[in-house]
Amino acid sequence: MNQFLIIVKGCDHSASPEEMQKRLAIFGEWVQNVVKDRYVTGAPLEEEGTLLKSKTEVLTDGPFIESKEMISGYIIVKAADMAEAVEMTKECPLLEKFQLEVRKLKPM
Amino acid sequence: MSSKKPDARALVDHLFRHEAGRMVSILTRLFGIHNLELAEDVLQDTLHQALKDWSLGGIPENPSGWLMVVAKRKAINMIKRQRHLRNFAADMNALLKSEWTYSYTMDQVFLENEIKDSQLRMIFTCCHPALPAEAQVALTLKTLCGFSIHEIAAALLTSEDNIHKRLYRAKEKIRQEQIDFSVPSGQELFERLDAVLLVIYLLFNEGYQAAEDNLAIRKDLCLEAMRLAMLLTERPALAAYPRIHALLSLMCFHAARFDARVDSDDCLVILEEQDRSRWNKGLIAQGVEFLALSASGDTATAYHLEAAIAAEHCLAPNFGETNWIRIYDYYSALEKLKPTALIKLNLAIIKGKTDSPLAAIAALHALEKYKALEGYYLYYASLGEFYAQAGQRTEALGYFNRAKKLTKSAATKKVLDRKISGCQ
Numbered sequence: 001m002n003q004f005l006i007i008v009k010g011c012d013h014s015a016s017p018e019e020m021q022k023r024l025a026i027f028g029e030w031v032q033n034v035v036k037d038r039y040v041t042g043a044p045l046e047e048e049g050t051l052l053k054s055k056t057e058v059l060t061d062g063p064f065i066e067s068k069e070m071i072s073g074y075i076i077v078k079a080a081d082m083a084e085a086v087e088m089t090k091e092c093p094l095l096e097k098f099q100l101e102v103r104k105l106k107p108m
Numbered sequence: 109m110s111s112k113k114p115d116a117r118a119l120v121d122h123l124f125r126h127e128a129g130r131m132v133s134i135l136t137r138l139f140g141i142h143n144l145e146l147a148e149d150v151l152q153d154t155l156h157q158a159l160k161d162w163s164l165g166g167i168p169e170n171p172s173g174w175l176m177v178v179a180k181r182k183a184i185n186m187i188k189r190q191r192h193l194r195n196f197a198a199d200m201n202a203l204l205k206s207e208w209t210y211s212y213t214m215d216q217v218f219l220e221n222e223i224k225d226s227q228l229r230m231i232f233t234c235c236h237p238a239l240p241a242e243a244q245v246a247l248t249l250k251t252l253c254g255f256s257i258h259e260i261a262a263a264l265l266t267s268e269d270n271i272h273k274r275l276y277r278a279k280e281k282i283r284q285e286q287i288d289f290s291v292p293s294g295q296e297l298f299e300r301l302d303a304v305l306l307v308i309y310l311l312f313n314e315g316y317q318a319a320e321d322n323l324a325i326r327k328d329l330c331l332e333a334m335r336l337a338m339l340l341t342e343r344p345a346l347a348a349y350p351r352i353h354a355l356l357s358l359m360c361f362h363a364a365r366f367d368a369r370v371d372s373d374d375c376l377v378i379l380e381e382q383d384r385s386r387w388n389k390g391l392i393a394q395g396v397e398f399l400a401l402s403a404s405g406d407t408a409t410a411y412h413l414e415a416a417i418a419a420e421h422c423l424a425p426n427f428g429e430t431n432w433i434r435i436y437d438y439y440s441a442l443e444k445l446k447p448t449a450l451i452k453l454n455l456a457i458i459k460g461k462t463d464s465p466l467a468a469i470a471a472l473h474a475l476e477k478y479k480a481l482e483g484y485y486l487y488y489a490s491l492g493e494f495y496a497q498a499g500q501r502t503e504a505l506g507y508f509n510r511a512k513k514l515t516k517s518a519a520t521k522k523v524l525d526r527k528i529s530g531c532q
Contacts (some may be wrong), residue, residue: 008164011156012158016256020159024119027163044161073164094163 003040004085007101008073015097034091035077042075056094070095072098076105119171122328124155126335127172128254133226134419135415136251138183138204138217140197140234141282141289144251154179180218184210195287227339235304237287243278244307245314246271253332262322263329264314285321301346305355308333309411312359323374327366353402355413360395361418364388375519380427390495398509401443412444432461447479457490465497484516492527501531 015023031039047070049060078086082104089095089102117463135147157178158171168174187196191205198461202214219361234248249255249263258277270404315329339355341347371377375491399415417438424430431502439455452475460468472491481487492507505528512524 008160011160015156015159016259017128017155017254018122018259019256020122020155021119021122024159024162042164044164072160075164 001036001078001080002085002107003105004077004078004079004082005105006085007071007102007103008075008091009069009071009099010097011072013071018030023093023096030091030093034088038077038078038088040076042073044073045071050072051069119167123157123171125254128155128173129230130172130223130227131175133230134176134217134223134249135179135183135228136197137222137226138187138197140195140198140201140215141287143194143196144279144282146190148251150179150182150528153182154252173246176218176223180214184214192236193474224339224342225291228343229289231304231336231339232291232300233282233287233289235285235300235307236282237300238287238302239278239281240274241307241310244303245280245310246274247278248307248311248336249329249332250275252336259325263311265321288319292362297345298349301340301349302351304340305337305351305411308337309355312362313337316362323370330359330363330366334363350402350405351409351411352406353398354409354415357395357398357402358411358415358418360391360398361415361422363474364391364395364422371519373518375522376517377519378523379421384426387422395419395422410440410442410445410478412437413445419441430461432458436462449475449480452478453481453484453487453490459492460497468494469498483514485511485520487511489516489520489524489527492524496527496531505531 032058048061050061053059077085077088079088082102085104089100092100094100130148131151131154132144135150136144156174158175162168162171187204187210195201196204200213200217203209230252233249235244239247245264246260246492249260250257255263257268257271264271277527289299311328313335315326315333334356337352337359340352341356346352349485364387365379365382366389368382368384369377395415397417399419402412402415417435418432420435420438436455436458439458440453443451443455453472456468456471456475459471461519468490472487472494475481475487488507492504492511495501495504495507508524508528508531512521512528515521515524
């Protein structure tokens, strides 16, 4: 089994409170029913951060790029290969409103 | 770092919606009612962050508390960004704009009793008599109940465009008339409270009226109406007002029948055919309790009478044993307070139970002049029913067919078809 990083990008502001709560429930179902025991971890990210381009060129208090490009958080899952990881991610309800990028963690 | 899997099933139903109402209220308390849109922006931003963070990081232990903390933080940022551009709530403007006092002020405003107080202010503002009734209902749903434009339109069976216009006009009016974000006091309190109760009553009726479109969200409307009325009872000065309890009682009795009113195909089931074992006994018991609480003071309002009628229906062991004589008396009293075509129609129908089919037929024909009944299937179905009972099948058949043309409900059509074949 390899580990895969799912990067959650973008943001979406158009939903009613009730819809948002429903989406949250649907995401929970995805974790319970699709990812199951292959869920490793996940976390949301703060919008602000520090960008170090070099030792002297330090930019603080981002965001540094447009909000649709911004990384909102990540999930790490286990999968046999990229194809399986992508299949799993295709089912992810976040895909309706966010872009998801799947990257394999290189086993070292 | 949390590796706990998010489980949104842990959340209370409609948590986001109800917290939205609390958050918009307290944010409006800060920003001022003239900045309602600003409060709505901060709310949207907060809920969006919750969706993202809770999906990826798990549900926090205290979801409501989490939302309030984030809303407060976002409000502080908003105030910092906007303090040179606009004024906030008049009684807090200076405090919020000064570096020395804003933090203490924010802490004071975000206390639980202030949040409750803000919700009451919001109720009284949304139900201000200067706003047209339709706008009051839409604004209440938007701000206090966290409904989106789309959801309001679905619940009120109208277009989104219409709701947009109503909300826009309501907000304009609030600005023009400089309507205060406050709970009135003294004699004005009770006058304004009547306006609030009327909006809650309308809200409930919109959800309860016999139409089969969007049943789920219209049921939510009824639950929201009950929740708002409960909010009012939390303040002792208001809880002493008997008609609040009468209104709550009537809503409990109706809500008790909600599930039995709809069959497995989402079609409405008429009272006579409802499975009474599916009526919610807890709600009926609550209705009885509220009715007892409402029986103080010397005014029997329409709410009291309607609650009493609903109680008679809910407490009757079966349709046949309903106490029609008492219900007739309540309706007669109600007609004196509210001489509407619909109440007269009910009165005429009950005459068929307490007197004779012919008496009911005469009473029904006397209502022909009312425009409100002209296109109402129940009027013709009732005429058909009593003509059938009187043995006059040809007339009955004509009225049943006419009723059938006027209803869109598949279930009602089915009932009418049965009546029609009974006449042939």
